[in-house]
Amino acid sequence: MNTPETPQEHSEPLRRAIGSRYLTYALSTIMHRALPDARDGLKPVHRRILYAMRELRLASNGGFRKSAKISGDVMGNYHPHGDAAIYDAMARLAQDFVIRYPLVDGQGNFGNIDGDNPAAARYTEARMTAAAEALLDGLAEDAVDYRDNYDGTLQEPEVLPAAFPNLLANGSSGIAVGMATNIPPHNLDELCAACLHLIKAPNAHDETLVDLIPGPDFPTGGVIVEPRESILETYRTGRGAFRLRSRWEIEEMGRGQWQIVVTEIPYQVQKSKLIEKLAELIQAKRVPILGDVRDESADDVRIVLEPKSRNVDADVLMSTLFRLSDLEIRFSLNMNVLIDGRTPKVCSLKEVLRAFLDHRREVLIRRSQHRLEKIDHRLEVLEGYMVAFLNLDRVIEIIRYDDHPKAKLIEEFTLTEVQAEAILNMRLRSLRKLEEMELRNERDALLKERADLVDLLESDELQWSRISDELREVRKKFGAKAPGGARRTKFSELTEVAEVPLEAMIDREPITVVCSKMGWIRAMKGHVALDGPLKFKDGDESRFVFHAETTDKLLVFGSNGRFYTLSAANLPGGRGMGEPLRLMVDLPNDVEIIDLFLHVPGRKLILASNTGDGFVVTEDEVLAQTRSGKQALNVKEPARAALCRAVRGDHVAVVSQNGKLLAFPVEELPEMVRGKGVRLQKYNMARGRQGSLELDGGLADLTTFDVEQGLSWQTPNGQTRREPDVAQWLGKRAGVGRQVPRGFPKDRKFT
Known part of the structure; x- marks a missing residue:
């Protein structure tokens, strides 16, 4: 009796199986999807779109056909992928703000510079442009090799004849496996001039080619401010970047008023997102000299920037916006292309032009x-x-x-x-x-x-x-004499304007900072009376009130030992109750606000925990650049930061909660940037109710004073008491101290 044969099992190591299959996928992605061919500058999907349009006889002087028909033919005959991806690729070839020399003539909504998507394929129509016909010219004369399509029923060209260097003319971008490409568009007139020179002098120097092709020519214009030496090195190596700025001008409005009008924005920057970013800068008060931004664009770009006042320097304003927004970008160049349609290589400008000429x-x-x-x-x-x-x-x-x-x-x-x-x-x-x-x-x-x-x-x-x-x-x-062929992107020397600090942009005005006990902060215009009546939410009351100016910085010290920095200009106005300080910085809910005060450059502070450890720090060292603050005093539960006092004398006076006072020279405290510090005063341990050891007393308050003038404190009725002779309280750091003087406040506070 014959038994059916079982298929022979085939086994191989998992490492080899995965490696071989991933290599196949990687090569497919590199050769058939992501990298353009150096000869015609096209990826397979773009080449198939143009070939399908040729088969449909969609000439530049003929009629239009529905985009759905075109993408359907491409998908069914040559490109077995999603029709949405094919239509997106075709729409990109029709966008004159993306492609320097569009290859598809679109009729209908094909998207805009604001980033809006094209209409559905059933609503739009398309045909080829004259540039696309130039790429296809010669297909009927056996100019290139053909290969079978994906199912072997039709033939498609491996590469197009390409009458002009489309790779550099329209640029390309893509991400493959382990490599990527990013090539900006260039001016076709300059490319033809460079090709003609390369024909006459095959060993032409890179400097000569860069004289003929000084840089990219973006469809959206703009101004390149990259130095020529950098551009030359970029084209020589095939890797680098170009610094591209918006084009702007000052528009006089009469009576000394003026505004800035941006007429060209950098390549691939969505105008709507750029406007949003500029509005965010105004709302966050990161550019105080910018008053307003408006989008008055129609068919052309017109972004209006209003200065805060007519005394603002326009160059300073634009330099700041270039640094903080996409009004200036760095467009990278990575000339990674397929040579002969097979080998990926990062090519120089000369190599890419030579590949085109050989083709x-x-x-x-x-x-x-x-x-x-x-x-x-x-x-x-x-x-x-x-x-x-x-x-x-x-x-x-x-x-x-x-x-x-x-x-x-x-x-x-x-x-x-x-x-x-x-x-x-x-x-x-x-x-x-x-x-x-x-x-x-x-x-x-x-x-x-x-x-x-x-x-x-x-x-x-x-x-x-x-x-x-x-x-x-x-x-x-x-070329340059044809409609739309003139160079759009200009060149300019990079004139760096000295970076102006944020404080220098803010109008210096007096304010009164008010912070409630619950942490609601606001800034009232002018210097109002500090003891005057103020409104707070129900159940809330005043805690910190002091005079300041809009150019000042505020320091917040939390019980976690971190300092947080606020700009006085960014505080909410004083008409309402203000805003929670915890929303302006990343101050956790379980952290108590220990102190809030004006930053004085160069001033020294004494930081101390409730366990009596502390050190001296310079205020400049605790300024934070981020919302998360900067750690200064290291504390570990159950210890917490308790005090922050400015150094205003040559001695430190420390008082404990159980009424012991100790004075010692300030110089005995180390000056640090961050740490736990050293012991200021010694406290005893006592048994708690649960039998555990707990701190007996702890730090109550701290001050600095000049020993020759004696120690002073404020009584509950507002009077100032002074102890001229403090000899009996003088000792060494980390001592216990002696009982406080007679008349010292019962809350053990100096003020």
Whole structure:
């Protein structure tokens, strides 16, 4: 009995299996999706879109077809991927703010510079542009190789003939596996000039090419402020970046008023998001000299920037906005392309132009050979026609009466198969055209053309001369003198304006800072009376009230030992109750606000925890640049930061909660930036209710004083008491101290 054979199992190590399959995927992504071909500058999806439009006969001077029809044909015949991806790729080829020389002529909503998406494919129509036809010119003349499509039912070109260097003209971007590419658009007139020079001088220097191609030419214009040395190095290595700024001008409004109008924004920057970013800068008061921003754009870009006052320096304002927004970007260049459609390589400008020229030479040779074959075939047919003309009556007789006219014609007149077939296929009405003179003229013209083609195929010099002529034709059709061919992106020297600190941009005005016990903070205009009546929320009351100016910085010290920095100019106005301070900085809810005060540059502070540890720190060291603050005093539960006092004397006085006072020189405290500090005063441990050891007393208050003037404190009724002789309380740091003087406040506070 025969048993069915089981399929033979195949096993291999997991490492090898995954590696081989991932390598296959990576190569597919690199070669067939993400990287453009150096010869025609297209990725497969773009090449297939243009070829499908050619098959649909969507010429630049013809009618439009629905985009859904085009993307459907591309997907069904050549590109078996999602129709949405195909339509997005086609829409990009039609966007004149993305593509320097659009390859698709779109009719309908194809998106805009604000970042809005194109309408659905069923609502838009498209056809090819003249530039796209230039890329396809020569396909019918065997200019390039063809390959089977994905299911083997049709043929598609491996590369397009490309009459101009589309890779640099329109640029490209893509992310493959382990590599990426990003190429900006360039001016076609300059590219043709560089190609012509490279034909004359194949060993041309990079400096000469950069003289002809000074930099990218973005469809949205702008101003390149990158130094020439940097641009030269970028084109020499194929990697680098270009600093691109918006174009702006000052618009006078009369009576000394003016505004800034931005007319061109950097490439690939969405205008709507740029406006949002500028509005955020105004709302966050990060650019105090900017008053308002408006978008007055129609078909062109017009962004209006209003200064806070007419005394603002326009260069300073724009320099600040260049630094903080996308009014200035750095566009990177990574010329990673497929050489000969197979090998990825980061190429220099010269290598990319050389790849294009070599491709054009191959296209020229193939088209010439194709034409030569057509001429030879036509000459053979003409020879047969001339035999038929000389023996017309006999030829007609053979065709009418002979059973095998083709064989008879070949035998009697010594014709070839092609000639006999051509005579037999001739229509009767064509007999009147058989005039010997016309046949001889056509033959002579073809013989001359054939001789020229043979000379062309045998001479490198003639080939490059023909390519030069073709480039001049392209330059005439799409160059600087053609509509839209002039350079849009200009160049300018980088004039750096000295960075102006935020404080220098703020108008200096007096304010009164008010912070409640619950942490609601506000800034009232002017210097109001500190003991005057203030409004607070129900159950809330005043805690910190002091005079300041809008240019000041405020320091907040939390019980977690961190300092937080606030700008007085960013405080909410004083008409309402203010805003919670915890929303302005990242102050946790379980952290208590220990102190809030004006920052004084160079001033020294004493920080101390409730366990009696502390040190001296300079205020400049605790300024925080972020919302999260800056750690200064390290504390660990159950310890917490308790005090922050300015150093205003040569001695420190420390009082404990159990009424012990100790004084010692300030110099005994170390000056640190961050840490736990050293012991200021010694406290005893006592048994708590649960039997655990707890701190007996702890730090109550701290102050600094000049020992020659004595120690002073404020009584509950507002009077100032002074103890001139503090000798009995003087001791060494970390001592216990002695009982406080008579009359010292019962809350153990100096103020």
